Amino acid sequence: MSKNMSKNEVEILLVEDNPDDLELALHALRQEKLANQVAIARDGEEALDFLFCRGPHRERSFVNGPKVVLLDLKLPKVDGIEVLRQVKTDPRTKAIPVVILTASREEKDMVNSYQLGVNAYIQKPVNFEQFREVVKQLGLFWLVVNQSPPQSAFKPA
Amino acid sequence: MATWRQSALVLGGFVLALALLIFNGFISYRNTQQLIEQSDLETRSRQVLASLEALRRNLTDAETGQRGYILTGEDKFLAPYKAAVTEVPEEFATLRNLTAENAQHQQRLQRLDDLIQQKMSGLKERIELRRTKSLEAASQAILEGPGQEIMDEIRAVVYEMRSAENEALAVREARSHASARTATVTSIASAVVGIVLMLGVFILLKREVWQRTRAEEALRRSEENYRLLVESVQDYAILTLDPFGTVTSWNAGAQRIKGYSAEEIIGKHFSCFHSPEETEGGKPERELKIAAAQGRLEVDAWRVRKDGSRFWANVILTAMRDASGQLRGFAKVTRDLTERKRAEEEIQKLNEELERRVIERTAQLEAANKELEAFTYSVSHDLRAPLRHVDGFSKILLEEFQPQLAAEAQRYLERIRAGTQQMGQLVDDLLNLARVGRRELTVQVAGLNSIVQEVLSDLKAETAERQIEWQIGNLPFVECDPALMKQVFANLLSNALKFTRTRERAVIQVATTLENGHSTVFVRDNGVGFNMKYADKLFGVFQRLHRPEDFEGTGVGLATVQRIVRKHGGKVWANGELDKGATFYFSLGNPESIPSKTTAESWR
Numbered sequence: 001m002s003k004n005m006s007k008n009e010v011e012i013l014l015v016e017d018n019p020d021d022l023e024l025a026l027h028a029l030r031q032e033k034l035a036n037q038v039a040i041a042r043d044g045e046e047a048l049d050f051l052f053c054r055g056p057h058r059e060r061s062f063v064n065g066p067k068v069v070l071l072d073l074k075l076p077k078v079d080g081i082e083v084l085r086q087v088k089t090d091p092r093t094k095a096i097p098v099v100i101l102t103a104s105r106e107e108k109d110m111v112n113s114y115q116l117g118v119n120a121y122i123q124k125p126v127n128f129e130q131f132r133e134v135v136k137q138l139g140l141f142w143l144v145v146n147q148s149p150p151q152s153a154f155k156p157a
Numbered sequence: 158m159a160t161w162r163q164s165a166l167v168l169g170g171f172v173l174a175l176a177l178l179i180f181n182g183f184i185s186y187r188n189t190q191q192l193i194e195q196s197d198l199e200t201r202s203r204q205v206l207a208s209l210e211a212l213r214r215n216l217t218d219a220e221t222g223q224r225g226y227i228l229t230g231e232d233k234f235l236a237p238y239k240a241a242v243t244e245v246p247e248e249f250a251t252l253r254n255l256t257a258e259n260a261q262h263q264q265r266l267q268r269l270d271d272l273i274q275q276k277m278s279g280l281k282e283r284i285e286l287r288r289t290k291s292l293e294a295a296s297q298a299i300l301e302g303p304g305q306e307i308m309d310e311i312r313a314v315v316y317e318m319r320s321a322e323n324e325a326l327a328v329r330e331a332r333s334h335a336s337a338r339t340a341t342v343t344s345i346a347s348a349v350v351g352i353v354l355m356l357g358v359f360i361l362l363k364r365e366v367w368q369r370t371r372a373e374e375a376l377r378r379s380e381e382n383y384r385l386l387v388e389s390v391q392d393y394a395i396l397t398l399d400p401f402g403t404v405t406s407w408n409a410g411a412q413r414i415k416g417y418s419a420e421e422i423i424g425k426h427f428s429c430f431h432s433p434e435e436t437e438g439g440k441p442e443r444e445l446k447i448a449a450a451q452g453r454l455e456v457d458a459w460r461v462r463k464d465g466s467r468f469w470a471n472v473i474l475t476a477m478r479d480a481s482g483q484l485r486g487f488a489k490v491t492r493d494l495t496e497r498k499r500a501e502e503e504i505q506k507l508n509e510e511l512e513r514r515v516i517e518r519t520a521q522l523e524a525a526n527k528e529l530e531a532f533t534y535s536v537s538h539d540l541r542a543p544l545r546h547v548d549g550f551s552k553i554l555l556e557e558f559q560p561q562l563a564a565e566a567q568r569y570l571e572r573i574r575a576g577t578q579q580m581g582q583l584v585d586d587l588l589n590l591a592r593v594g595r596r597e598l599t600v601q602v603a604g605l606n607s608i609v610q611e612v613l614s615d616l617k618a619e620t621a622e623r624q625i626e627w628q629i630g631n632l633p634f635v636e637c638d639p640a641l642m643k644q645v646f647a648n649l650l651s652n653a654l655k656f657t658r659t660r661e662r663a664v665i666q667v668a669t670t671l672e673n674g675h676s677t678v679f680v681r682d683n684g685v686g687f688n689m690k691y692a693d694k695l696f697g698v699f700q701r702l703h704r705p706e707d708f709e710g711t712g713v714g715l716a717t718v719q720r721i722v723r724k725h726g727g728k729v730w731a732n733g734e735l736d737k738g739a740t741f742y743f744s745l746g747n748p749e750s751i752p753s754k755t756t757a758e759s760w761r
Contacts (some may be wrong), residue, residue, distance in 0.1 A: 018542060020542070020543075020546040020550075021542060021545065021546070024546065024549040027549075059724055074539075101544070103539070103541045104537055104538045105537060105585070105588070106533075106534055106537060107592075124541070124578060126541055126544045126580075127548060127574075127578060128545070128548045128552035128553070129547040129552065131545065153329065
């Protein structure tokens with residue numbers, strides 16, 4: 001487990017299509033000193049490529065999954081719910097913690113997400129200070145407080 | 158029964174009268190026979206009397222003639238004597254014949270015969286004496302002879318016989334009179350009885366005939382009435398068929414509905430009312446068969462008029478049987494239901510059209526709903542994103558570039574950020590309002606007190622540093638959607654908090670009261686209140702009675718409250734006075750008429 005803490009490993013996969021949101025999120029992460037090991041995906045397909053170690057990420061190994069995926073719901077190509085579904089139905093990726101970070105407060109989205117096995121659901125606050133607080137707490141929790149899944153949790157297909 | 162007795166009476170009368178007639182005839186016959194017999198006997202008696210008289214006259218004439226001859230000696234006086242000589246034996250033979258059955262008369266005749274012989278021979282002797290001798294000798298012989306005595310004796314016998322005969326005649330006459338009287342009486346009596354009997358029978362017969370005639374007349378009249386009734390019915394075709402389906406009667410309604418006149422159709426087969434295809438398929442015969450077997454057949458079907466047009470008919474075929482059960486024919490009643498059928502078809506068509514339109518409209522509504530959902534989704538997601546960016550970058554500007562920014566610029570940035578906050582709240586409130594409208598109620602029994610407590614604990618942050626007196630009454634348990642009911646209280650209580658902000662000590666009361674028999678919940682505060690003039694504007698979307706710098710707000714909260722309460726079948730209203738506080742009431746309708754899923758549906 002201590003191995004997972006190595007500097008080269010990606011700790012957060014941030015899936016965000018909107019450049020402004022992306023910049024604000026990265027700004028917040030930087031302010032909280034959490035921006036070092038952040039991978040960025042700009043749509044659902046990129047996120048899936050990363051998580052399933054294919055395309056540009058074929059060198060990656062399933063066992064070195066991110067400590068948390070911050071997933072927007074409204075995404076180009078493949079939407080967030082579909083990404084979540086694929087991640088949570090595949091035994092190789094099932095154990096990766098996924099946090100939905102979205103503008104939507106629709107009940108339907110929340111229900112779908114939780115039924116697919118999401119680990120947390122957070123609505124992006126409009127107020128930047130509150131957003132920064134959320135990002136800070138997310139980082140603190142998932143990177144520090146939480147015990148990440150052991151490697152054996154990522155079973156090969 | 159009466160008729161039977163009457164018939165027996167008539168028969169008995171007849172038999173009796175007939176018997177009387179026969180009896181009468183017999184009596185008459187017998188009487189007539191007797192009369193004939195009597196009259197024969199009488200005739201014979203009279204002949205006997207006449208014969209006796211003739212005999213006596215002949216003898217007297219002979220004696221007289223003899224005396225004349227003796228006195229005169231002239232032969233001409235001998236004529237009576239000569240006649241007597243031939244006539245007396247003849248007369249005597251006649252007498253003997255007539256009285257052959259009378260023994261006494263025969264005896265008398267025997268004696269009379271002797272006497273007549275003596276007399277005749279005496280007469281002959283004296284006539285000879287005169288001729289051969291003289292007048293004196295003859296006269297002497299007369300004087301000395303027994304001639305006078307014999308004559309007297311003959312007279313006596315004749316008299317005797319005449320008397321006997323007269324006597325017998327009288328007896329016979331009396332007998333025949335009596336028997337004639339009896340015959341008359343009997344025949345008159347029996348004739349009278351016969352006449353009476355015949356009269357009785359006649360009266361009886363007459364009465365029976367009269368009764369029968371009267372019954373027949375009544376029957377005929379009643380039949381006539383029926384016929385007129387049936388014939389004059391216009392709305393129904395009423396006709397009769399013989400057992401083989403040939404039309405035997407036809408009314409006005411039949412003519413009106415089917416187009417044939419009675420002359421045209423009577424005697425034709427009723428299959429001409431069916432379409433040629435049905436007739437070929439043997440449907441008319443089948444209908445008769447079924448009607449004969451079941452007694453009655455009702456069919457709704459198309460029928461054909463004379464002009465070939467079709468009409469939708471209700472047909473009732475009834476088998477008519479006589480007392481012995483023999484099929485006599487069919488009564489057929491037909492109604493033209495084309496209009497009704499057309500109306501039904503029209504209604505069906507309209508219904509189908511309506512259904513199609515409902516389906517169409519539902520699909521449209523569903524599509525619109527989906528569109529709206531997509532829209533609100535996109536609003537919730539996309540409308541907020543730029544706000545976040547404006548706020549985020551403003552904040553970063555303020556934080557990281559503060560030294561370069563003039564105080565004025567910093568203030569404007571804060572104003573920008575406040576604007577984004579306001580906009581964010583507005584978006585959230587509007588989305589909530591839309592969601593409330595779309596949402597289906599999840600009804601369950603919930604205690605309003607616990608809902609209020611939940612809301613109060615959510616509001617703790619806002620109430621922490623204020624002096625507030627909460628007066629929470631005993632609230633009922635109601636059937637409601639608890640999540641929505643919580644929104645109602647959240648809105649009302651946060652409003653109450655907001656508008657009592659200027660009060661040193663806020664008093665907020667939540668309790669129930671009875672308004673028009675409905676249990677009503679109210680939230681009362683001692684805040685700034687409002688002018689009742691604007692009461693109707695309170696629940697409109699974006700309607701605000703205060704300036705934003707006095708009391709923040711989006712103007713959506715009370716609209717949301719109203720929508721939720723209405724979805725529960727209730728209503729909401731408010732009372733207030735400027736600077737004296739406000740009271741917001743809401744009822745959930747009758748406790749019995751609980752808002753159910755259907756009413757919620759109808760509210761959508």
